[in-house]
Amino acid sequence: xxxxxxxxxxxxxxxxxxxxxxxxxxxxxxxxxxxxxxxxxxxxxxxxxxxxxxxxxxxxxxxxxxxxxxxxxxxxxxxxxxxxxxxxxxxxxxxxxxxxxxxxxxxxxxxxxxxxxxxxxxxxxxxxxxxxxxxxxxxxxxxxxxxxxxxxxxxxxxxxxxxxxxxxxxxxxxxxxxxxxxxxxxxxxxxxxxxxxxxxxxxxxxxxxxxxxxxxxxxxxxxxxxxxxxxxxxxxxxxxxxxxxxxxxxxxxxxxxxxxxxxxxxxxxxxxxxxxxxxxxxxxxxxxxxxxxxxxxxxxxxxxxxxxxxxxxxxxxxxxxxxxxxxxxxxxxxxxxxxxxxxxxxxxxxxxxxxxxxxxxxxxxxxxxxxxxxxxxxxx
Amino acid sequence: xxxxxxxxxxxxxxxxxxxxxxxxxxxxxxxxxxxxxxxxxxxxxxxxxxxxxxxxxxxxxxxxxxxxxxxxxxxxxxxxxxxxxxxxxxxxxxxxxxxxxxxxxxxxxxxxxxxxxxxxxxxxxxxxxxxxxxxxxxxxxxxxxxxxxxxxxxxxxxxxxxxxxxxxxxxxxxxxx
Amino acid sequence: xxxxxxxxxxxxxxxxxxxxxxxxxxxxxxxxxxxxxxxxxxxxxxxxxxxxxxxxxxxxxxxxxxxxxxxxxxxxxxxxxxxxxxxxxxxxxxxxxxxxxxxxxxxxxxxxxxxxxxxxxxxxxxxxxxxxxxxxxxxxxxxxxxxxxxxxxxxxxxxxxxxxxxxxxxxxxxxxxxxxxxxxxxxxxxxxxxxxxxxxxxxxxxxxxxxxxxxxxxxxxxxxxxxxxxxxxxxxxxxxxxxxxxxxxxxxxxxxxxxxxxxxxxxxxxx
Numbered sequence: 001x002x003x004x005x006x007x008x009x010x011x012x013x014x015x016x017x018x019x020x021x022x023x024x025x026x027x028x029x030x031x032x033x034x035x036x037x038x039x040x041x042x043x044x045x046x047x048x049x050x051x052x053x054x055x056x057x058x059x060x061x062x063x064x065x066x067x068x069x070x071x072x073x074x075x076x077x078x079x080x081x082x083x084x085x086x087x088x089x090x091x092x093x094x095x096x097x098x099x100x101x102x103x104x105x106x107x108x109x110x111x112x113x114x115x116x117x118x119x120x121x122x123x124x125x126x127x128x129x130x131x132x133x134x135x136x137x138x139x140x141x142x143x144x145x146x147x148x149x150x151x152x153x154x155x156x157x158x159x160x161x162x163x164x165x166x167x168x169x170x171x172x173x174x175x176x177x178x179x180x181x182x183x184x185x186x187x188x189x190x191x192x193x194x195x196x197x198x199x200x201x202x203x204x205x206x207x208x209x210x211x212x213x214x215x216x217x218x219x220x221x222x223x224x225x226x227x228x229x230x231x232x233x234x235x236x237x238x239x240x241x242x243x244x245x246x247x248x249x250x251x252x253x254x255x256x257x258x259x260x261x262x263x264x265x266x267x268x269x270x271x272x273x274x275x276x277x278x279x280x281x282x283x284x285x286x287x288x289x290x291x292x293x294x295x296x297x298x299x300x301x302x303x304x305x306x307x308x309x310x311x312x313x314x315x316x317x318x319x320x321x322x323x324x325x326x327x328x329x330x331x332x333x334x335x336x337x338x339x340x341x342x343x344x345x346x347x348x349x350x351x352x353x354x355x356x357x358x359x360x361x362x363x364x365x366x367x368x369x370x371x372x373x374x375x376x377x378x379x380x
Numbered sequence: 381x382x383x384x385x386x387x388x389x390x391x392x393x394x395x396x397x398x399x400x401x402x403x404x405x406x407x408x409x410x411x412x413x414x415x416x417x418x419x420x421x422x423x424x425x426x427x428x429x430x431x432x433x434x435x436x437x438x439x440x441x442x443x444x445x446x447x448x449x450x451x452x453x454x455x456x457x458x459x460x461x462x463x464x465x466x467x468x469x470x471x472x473x474x475x476x477x478x479x480x481x482x483x484x485x486x487x488x489x490x491x492x493x494x495x496x497x498x499x500x501x502x503x504x505x506x507x508x509x510x511x512x513x514x515x516x517x518x519x520x521x522x523x524x525x526x527x528x529x530x531x532x533x534x535x536x537x538x539x540x541x542x543x544x545x546x547x548x549x550x551x552x553x554x555x556x557x
Numbered sequence: 558x559x560x561x562x563x564x565x566x567x568x569x570x571x572x573x574x575x576x577x578x579x580x581x582x583x584x585x586x587x588x589x590x591x592x593x594x595x596x597x598x599x600x601x602x603x604x605x606x607x608x609x610x611x612x613x614x615x616x617x618x619x620x621x622x623x624x625x626x627x628x629x630x631x632x633x634x635x636x637x638x639x640x641x642x643x644x645x646x647x648x649x650x651x652x653x654x655x656x657x658x659x660x661x662x663x664x665x666x667x668x669x670x671x672x673x674x675x676x677x678x679x680x681x682x683x684x685x686x687x688x689x690x691x692x693x694x695x696x697x698x699x700x701x702x703x704x705x706x707x708x709x710x711x712x713x714x715x716x717x718x719x720x721x722x723x724x725x726x727x728x729x730x731x732x733x734x735x736x737x738x739x740x741x742x743x744x745x746x747x748x749x750x751x752x753x754x755x756x757x758x759x760x761x762x763x764x765x766x767x768x769x770x771x772x773x774x775x776x777x778x779x780x781x782x783x784x785x786x787x788x789x790x791x792x793x794x795x796x797x798x799x800x801x802x803x804x805x806x807x808x809x810x811x812x813x814x815x816x817x818x819x820x821x822x823x824x825x826x827x828x
Contacts, residue, residue, distance in 0.1 A: 006407070006408055007408070008400070008403045008404045008407045008408055008415060008417075026635070026638070026639055028631075028634075028635060047821040047824075047826060048826055052638050052639075052817065054634070054638060054813075056631060056634075056664070057631075057660050057661065057664040058660065060628060060631070061628065061630075061631030061634070061660075061661050061664070062631075064624060064625070064628040064631035064632040064634075064635065065631045065632065065634050065635035065638075066635060067622075067624070067632055067635060068604065068622065068631070068632040068633060068634060068635025068636040068637075068639065069635035069636065069638060069639035070635070070639075071622055071635070071636060071639075072602070072635070072636045072639035072640040072643070073639060073640065074639040076635070076639075090625055090628075091624075091625055091628060091632075093625075094624055094625050094628075098622075098624075174418075174444070177418065177419070178416060178417070178418055178444055179399075179400070179403055179416065179417035179418070180403070180407070180414070180415060180416040180417070180441070180444070181403075181407035181408075181414050181415055222640070223602045223620045223622070223636060223640070223643070224599065224600065224602065224620070224640045224642065224643050225599065226597075226599050227599070228599075229598060229599065229618065229619060229620050229621075230620050230621075231614075231620070231621045231622075232621070232622050232623070233614075233621070233622070233623035233624075234623060234624055234625055235623060241621075242569070242615065243612075243615055291441075291442050291443050291444055292442065292443045293442075294442035294443070295442035295443035296443075298442065367443075367444075367445055369443065369445075369447065370442070370443050371447075
C-alpha cells in the first residue's frame with residue numbers, strides 16, 4: 001500500500017512535495033512573487049532528503065545551474081514568474097539543445113515587465129512555446145488544483161526524464177496560492193521515470209550522447225560516472241556531441257528537436273473532459289480558468305443548457321486530436337483564459353468544422369468569474 | 381451542501397489563520413468534506429484590509445472565490461464597508477460591535493458581539509477574537525465538529541500547547557454564545 | 558606517466574584558432590596539468606563558454622559541457638554542487654568571465670564554489686571580429702572603438718580578490734611553465750580558484766594596436782610582467798601598464814559545499 005498523506009496546503013507547497021516525491025534533489029533559483037513559496041519550501045525540504053538548494057544571483061544563472069546539476073545526475077528544478085521566466089529563456093534554449101532534463105515552474109502573474117506582481121494571469125503561454133529562439137518544441141503542463149500541483153509535478157519530472165528535455169509547469173497565482181485539500185500519494189518506483197542509462201558494458205567507442213535516428217533521446221549517463229565520458233553542447237552537434245555545423249546536420253537536429261515532442265504527442269498530452277458527452281456548447285480551457293469554467297458548466301446545466309468542458313492539462317504540445325473532436329461535436333466553443341486569447345488563437349487553427357469559437361478573456365488581475373464565462377456564451 | 385465564508389478585517393487579526401483552521405478541520409478531520417481557501421495578498425501584512433475566502437463543501441469545489449458570502453465575519457469597519465453591498469437577505473453577518481457600525485438598511489442577518497473586548501476580558505488574550513467568532517459561526521451554522529476543529533488547532537500549532545489551550549477557551553466561549 | 562596527449566582529441570586538429578593565438582598554449586597547459594596530476598578523465602568536468610577560448614572543449618577528451626556566453630560559471634556551480642568529487646574546470650575568455658558573465662564571476666568567487674576557472678584574456682572579442690571587452694585597455698583601438706577605447710578596463714585578479722576568491726593567479730603564455738604550475742595549484746586548491754592567462758590576439762588586438770606579430774606581443778607581455786612578490790613593493794604609478802604574474806592570493810576558507818553540509822548536519826534535522 002503506497003504511503004498517502006492528506007493535507008490542506010497551497011499549490012506552491014504541493015509543488016515542493018511533488019518535486020521531492022519525483023526524486024528532485026537540486027534547486028537553483030531567484031525568489032519572485034508569486035512563486036517564492038516554492039523556493040522557501042525547497043530550501044527547507046531538500047536538505048531533509050539529501051538534496052541541495054542554492055539561491056543564485058539571477059534567473060539566468062539559476063537555469064544554468066539546473067542544467068549543470070542535472071548533467072551531474074540530480075533531478076533539478078526552479079520556480080519563477082514572468083520577469084524571471086524571461087531571463088530563463090536563454091538557458092532554457094541551452095537545455096533544449098543540449099537535451100538536459102529539468103522542470104521550470106512559472107507561477108504566472110500579470111505583465112509585461114513588473115506588471116501587477118501579485119496578481120494572476122495566464123499570459124505566458126506563448127512565451128512558453130516560442131520564448132526560446134530557433135525552431136524547437138516544448139512540453140508545458142498547466143495545473144488547475146493543488147492536487148494537480150502534486151500529481152502533475154511528478155508527471156513533469158517523468159516527462160523531462162523520458163524526453164531528456166526541460167519541462168515547463170505553467171501554474172498561475174490563483175493555483176499557486178490557493179489552499180485546498182490534497183492527497184499526496186507517494187509514487188511507487190514504477191511510477192517514477194529515470195533517464196535511460198547506456199546498456200551495461202557500453203564502451204566509449206560505442207557510446208553516443210545523442211541519437212538522431214529515432215524520435216527518442218539517447219541514454220544519458222551522469223557526468224562523473226566511472227566509464228563513459230559525457231559531452232553536451234548548445235552548439236549544433238553531431239551524435240558524439242561534437243560541433244557539427246554542416247547543413248545536413250543542422251537540418252537533422254532542428255527536425256529531431258521538434259519531432260521528439262510532436263511525434264510523441266499521444267504519449268505526452270493529458271486532457272480532462274467534464275460533461276462533454278452530450279454537450280452542445282463547449283469550453284476549452286486550462287489552469288485556473290478551469291475552476292471558473294467547471295462552476296459555469298454546472299450553472300448552465302442547472303438552467304438546462306447542455307454545456308461541457310475540455311481541459312487541456314498539457315498546454316504544449318497541444319492535444320490537437322481532442323480539440324478537433326470538440327470542434328467537430330459542438331456548434332459553439334468558448335475559450336476562457338486570463339489573457340487576450342492565446343489559447344483561443346490555437347484552437348482556431350484547428351477549426352476546420354465551421355464551429356463558432358468565442359473568447360472569454362480577463363486581464364485585470366482578478367480570477368475570471370463563472371458569470372463572465374456564461375456571458376461570453378450568451379452574448380454571441 | 382456548500383458554505384461560503386468570508387473572513388474580513390485588517391492584517392494582524394489572524395483571519396488567514398482562522399481560515400486555515402476551517403480548511404484543515406473540514407478537509408483533514410471531517411468525513412468527505414472539501415475546502416478551499418484564498419487570501420487577498422498584498423505586499424503589506426499589518427494594518428491594511430485583508431480577507432480570506434473559505435468554501436466548505438461536500439462536493440469538489442470549482443470557482444474558489446466568493447462573490448456573495450453565506451457567512452461573513454467583519455472585524456473592522458473597512459472590511460464591512462467593502463462587503464455591505466454584496467450581502468443578500470440570508471447572509472449571516474458577524475461583526476465586532478466595538479469596531480463596526482452596521483449600515484442602516486443593510487441586507488443580511490446581523491449578529492454583533494464585542495469579540496475583541498471579550499477576548500481580552502473573558503479569555504485573557506487579545507488575539508482570540510477570531511476564534512470566539514469561529515465558535516459562534518460553527519454553532520449557528522451547525523458547521524464542523526468541535527473535535528475536528530481542535531484537531532486542526534493541534535495540527536496547525538503543533539508543539540505550542542499554550543496557543544492551543546487559549547484557542548480552545550475562546551472556541552468554547554464562542555460555542556456557548 | 559601520462560602525457561598531455563592522453564587528454565586530447567587529435568582527430569579534431571588543426572584547431573580553429575589563428576596563427577599566433579595564445580589559446581593553444583593554454584590548452585596544452587591544461588592537458589599537461591591533467592597528465593602531471595594523473596587525473597582520471599572521468600573525474601574531470603570541463604565547462605566552457607562562448608568565444609575563441611570557449612572552443613577549448615572541442616579538443617579535450619574529458620567530460621565537457623559547452624554552454625551559453627557568460628554562463629559557464631553558474632553551469633559549473635550546478636555540477637560542482639551535484640557531484641562534489643569532480644574536478645570542475647571552467648574555461649572562459651575575457652568576454653565570458655568579466656563582461657557578459659561578470660556578475661556570475663563575483664558571486665561564484667564570493668560563494669567559494671569548488672572549481673577552477675581558467676580565463677584566457679586577449680583584451681578583445683576575437684571570435685566576432687575584434688570588438689572591445691571589459692578588459693580592453695583604455696585608449697586601445699578595436700573594431701568598435703576605432704577612435705580609441707573610452708572605458709576603464711577591469712583588472713580580473715583584483716576584481717575576484719575583492720569578491721572573496723581564495724586562489725588568484727596570473728601568467729602569460731610567454732611562461733607556460735609558470736602557467737602550468739599555477740593551473741595545477743588552482744586544481745589542487747579546494748574552493749574557488751582562478752588563473753588569468755594573458756594571451757596574444759595578433760589577428761585583431763595586436764594588429765589594430767600596432768603590437769606587431771605574435772612573437773612581438775609575447776615579448777611585450779614578458780617585458781610588462783612583474784612577479785607578484787616584487788609588485789608588493791611597487792607604487793601604483795610604477796605598476797601602471799604592468800602585468801602582475803604569479804600567485805596573487807591563496808587563502809583557506811571552506812568551499813560552499815563543505816559549508817552547506819556542515820550547517821545542515823549541525824541542524825540534525827529529521828530526514
